[in-house]
Amino acid sequence: MKISDVRAHHIRIPYDAGVASFSQGAASIAALDIVLVEVTTDSGLTGWGDAFSYVCPRTTHAAIGEMIAPQARGQQVPDAAGIPAFMEQIQRNLHLFGRYGITMFAISGLDIALWDLAARAQGVPLHRLLGTQERTSIPAYASLLRIGAPELVAGECRTALSRGFSAIKLHETTTAPVHAARQAIGESIPLMVDLNCPLDGPAAIAFAQACREAKPLFLEEPVWPPEDFVTLAEVRRKGGLDVAAGENACTVHQFRQMLDAGAVSHAQPSVTKVGGITEYLKVAALADQRGVRLAPHSPYFGPGLLATLQLMSLRDDGAFVEFFYMKRDACLWRGRVDVDASGHVAVPAGPGLGYEPDREVMERYRVS
Known part of the structure; x- marks a missing residue:
């Protein structure tokens, strides 16, 4: 089973927090920005991940498209035992772009999706x-x-x-x-x-x-x-x-x-x-x-x-x-x-x- 594609989805869901507020810089934030990572395979299985974004969803979205997708597309989908080594290699390949922040947020999204795929391939919940x-x-x-x-x-x-x-x-x-x-x-x-x-x-x-x-x-x-x-x-x-x-x-x-x-x-x-x-x-x-x-x-x-x-x-x-x-x-x-x-x-x-x-x-x- 190979990875056919890695795609990011930027979803923005409004919310109401009543008397509370969330702001960063000059902007008041009234919506949840979620960047989902969809990993599709040639077998038809799909895995889902989540890359931290909050106030920088477009940046995280771009990082997945420009850094993560080229690293993963066409690769063999690792099983549970192989995911750590697979992700270690991606961290090594991308270390030039930062070991923290956006690069690691994007890496996190792929990692979660691969674990989702590994469990789906066996038909069991992840905790198993x-x-x-x-x-x-x-x-x-x-x-x-x-x-x-x-x-x-x-x-x-x-x-x-x-x-x-x-x-x-x-x-x-x-x-x-x-x-x-x-x-x-x-x-x-x-x-x-x-x-x-x-x-x-x-x-x-x-x-x-x-x-x-x-x-x-x-x-x-x-x-x-x-x-x-x-x-x-x-x-x-x-x-x-x-x-x-x-x-x-x-x-x-x-x-x-x-x-x-x-x-x-x-x-x-x-x-x-x-x-x-x-x-x-x-x-x-x-x-x-x-x-x-x-x-x-x-x-x-x-x-x-x-x-x-x-x-x-x-x-x-x-x-x-x-x-x-x-x-x-x-x-x-x-x-x-x-x-x-x-x-x-x-x-x-x-x-x-x-x-x-x-x-x-x-x-x-x-x-x-």
């Missing part, structure tokens, strides 16, 4: 290729976009709990909303705080200390730059709270640097960024060796979400799957991968990642 399934559903946390006003944060937290979510993550950079959230949800609900890399070391330490009474499960990415693992370790030591990071790290090599520095209690590989399923598995093994917990970064609604659920189902470690708290105009999976009334997301049981994307939704929301 990787190990023993420990969970058939994963508890979800509501990943709130940035709100700011403490009273609005409190209200959104209460609403999220009423809709079944069993934990909350904030994206706030001041302490008042953190304490408001804790007061709103009570002592027993896990609370996490993602700062998105804004602070220097002393400010991050002060923020952590000021949040201690709210008892967040962890502070996520408090430090700029995100690869300053020495400072991140200092925040962990002096701030009095656990620290999570890794969504901006690519390949197991950067995670090894992070863990060598003692920077985190929770490692956060992002399957659409880190290098795909292949690198995610390496990071998970490394974290286990070092006694560091996994808290995957996973605010996706494309094949990356399905891949994350398959991977998380292999571990009975209580970890939550991240779910952006928003109302989407449409779902690629016909609503089958949403949070249920008990606050869980079912792990797809079909071949490969578990589901085929809805072609009608793809066409309706396609960006030319």
Whole structure:
């Protein structure tokens, strides 16, 4: 079986996040940009991947067409045992264009699609290729976009709990909303705080200390730059709270640097960024060796979400799957991968990642 073609699809699905907002630079973002990677074969089987894009979908789309497709087209489709070597060679071939960022996002999309294909070829869900399934559903946390006003944060937290979510993550950079959230949800609900890399070391330490009474499960990415693992370790030591990071790290090599520095209690590989399923598995093994917990970064609604659920189902470690708290105009999976009334997301049981994307939704929301 050979790879006939590798094609990227840019899908833009509008959303409503209520009082919350997401912006980068001068632009307010009100739609989910998803770049799906479709790998077709001469046998008729198709695999689906997901390349991280957010505010750069055209760039990611171009990287797949210009860098990834020429590397893969015409190659023999590797089986599960052969995917790591296949992807290692592609990383070597493309290293000139960067070991992090867009190049690795595009590589991640291909890797996920190849694992989808490998499982589909055997007619089994992906988790069957990787190990023993420990969970058939994963508890979800509501990943709130940035709100700011403490009273609005409190209200959104209460609403999220009423809709079944069993934990909350904030994206706030001041302490008042953190304490408001804790007061709103009570002592027993896990609370996490993602700062998105804004602070220097002393400010991050002060923020952590000021949040201690709210008892967040962890502070996520408090430090700029995100690869300053020495400072991140200092925040962990002096701030009095656990620290999570890794969504901006690519390949197991950067995670090894992070863990060598003692920077985190929770490692956060992002399957659409880190290098795909292949690198995610390496990071998970490394974290286990070092006694560091996994808290995957996973605010996706494309094949990356399905891949994350398959991977998380292999571990009975209580970890939550991240779910952006928003109302989407449409779902690629016909609503089958949403949070249920008990606050869980079912792990797809079909071949490969578990589901085929809805072609009608793809066409309706396609960006030319």
